Amino acid sequence: MSRIVQFTAPGGPEVLEFKDIDVPMPGEGEIRIRVKAIGLNRAESMWRTGEYIEEVKLPARLGYEAAGFVDAVGSGVTGFKKGDAVNTVPAFSQNQYGMYGEVVLAPASAVVKHPPNLSFEEASSIWMMFITVYGAFVEAAKLKTGDVVLIPAASSSVGLASIQIVNMLGATPIALTRTKAKRQQLVEAGATHVIVTDEQDLVSEVMRITDGVGARVVFDPVGGPSFGKLIKAMTTGGILLAYGALSEEPAQLSYLDLLIKLPTIMGYTIWNTTGDAVRQKAAVEFITKGLSSGALKPMIDRIFSFDEIVDAHRYLEKNNQFGKIVVTV
Template structure:
């Protein structure tokens, strides 16, 4: 028997329920894992609200990331053995698989070997944030020396990952945060520059930093009414990757600024990378090398116990964290 967390209707954190179920044997191409830690993501909050990129099929499980120990493997699974420490990389629909459980079953393509230098808590935090940032900044934009990368919501887990990955590639980062309260933390986390957007003019500050040229890339999980400022802060023919919707309401497109700057606006999500075997392997290799070298480091804001998952979701939605929230099992 295993406790899993499910919800029968969309709503706030209180809709999450602990369900005790018999653990099935893994099917063909599946791996069963005894979970030690679970990474908590904004996507799961959106999923719980039925406000995500695909509709929820109720009753639903949730969760994209976990670290644990292989308990059993199904037919046709190769390269993964019972007793091995592994992680789960987001690469599936939560309508099919989930990680909020004491014992979980996931597809073998979602399983990666546990990085030896990391604890279970650290390993449960790294894959969503680093693969998401890698896909946009390395795989697509190919950022490097001489590039400036604007990172809105920089204190989020993916924001911090973007700072680290851009730095690793040799680019300079411009971290955006609403006030100066997190400036020191962001600089310590590797940001080259920090702009407090409630305190100074964003476009003027970016232009000052970039000698009037603007940034080649912006990596934005926010959208909303400030989006036109990002367009104005770009270099000519720069690129904005939009991968989230933290701001309420519509995201306006500034037509004249678009004509002047001729930017590319690209929607981005992790599936472009994690859903393709070759790209997924390249991402994993890049991230493992970064972790081993120390260039990439997990940033854990706070841990909760499995029993306190509802409180973990409430904390997530307060938007005050610096880094990743992880739940231990």
């Protein structure tokens, strides 16, 4: 028997409940994993409230990232055996699989070998954030040396991963944060510049930093009233990748600014990369190389126990973390 987490109605963290289930042997193309750590993601919070990009089928499980040991392998699975240390990457629907559990099933296509220099807690924190950023900057934006990148919500796990990969690629990260409380942490995390948007004028600061040129790439998870300011802060012909909708207010922008800046505005999700086996493999190799060299590092804010999963979700929704929230099992 294994304890898993599910919910039978959408709502706040309190709808999460434990359930004892008998986890079957893995089917064809599946791997059964004995979980040691779970990484939490904003996508799972949105899934729980019914506000995600995919319709939830109730009762529902949840969770994309887990680290642990292979417990059994299904038919047709190669490259993995019982006892191997492994991680899962977000490459499946939560309507089909959920990683919040003591023992879970996962599609072999979403399982990768555990980076040997990381703890289970660290490994459960890396794949959503680094693959998301890899796909945006390497595949979509084709980031190059000398580019300037604006990173709103820079203290989130994806924001911090963005700073690291921008630096790894030889570009310049400008971190955006609402208050000055996290300014020094962002500098220590590798941000070349930090703009405190509640105190500084975003557009004029970017133009000052770039000598009036603007940023070629913007990676925005917020939207809302500040969206138009991001357009104004871009260079002509730049690219804005929208990968979230943290603001509940409508995005605001001027059509005239679109004609002046001529930006490419794209919606982006991690599925662009993990939905293709070849692209996922390239992403995993890039990230593994960065982890080995020290250019990429896990950033964990706080660790909860599995019994504290409701509290962990409450903490996630406060938006005060600096890095990833992890749950040990």
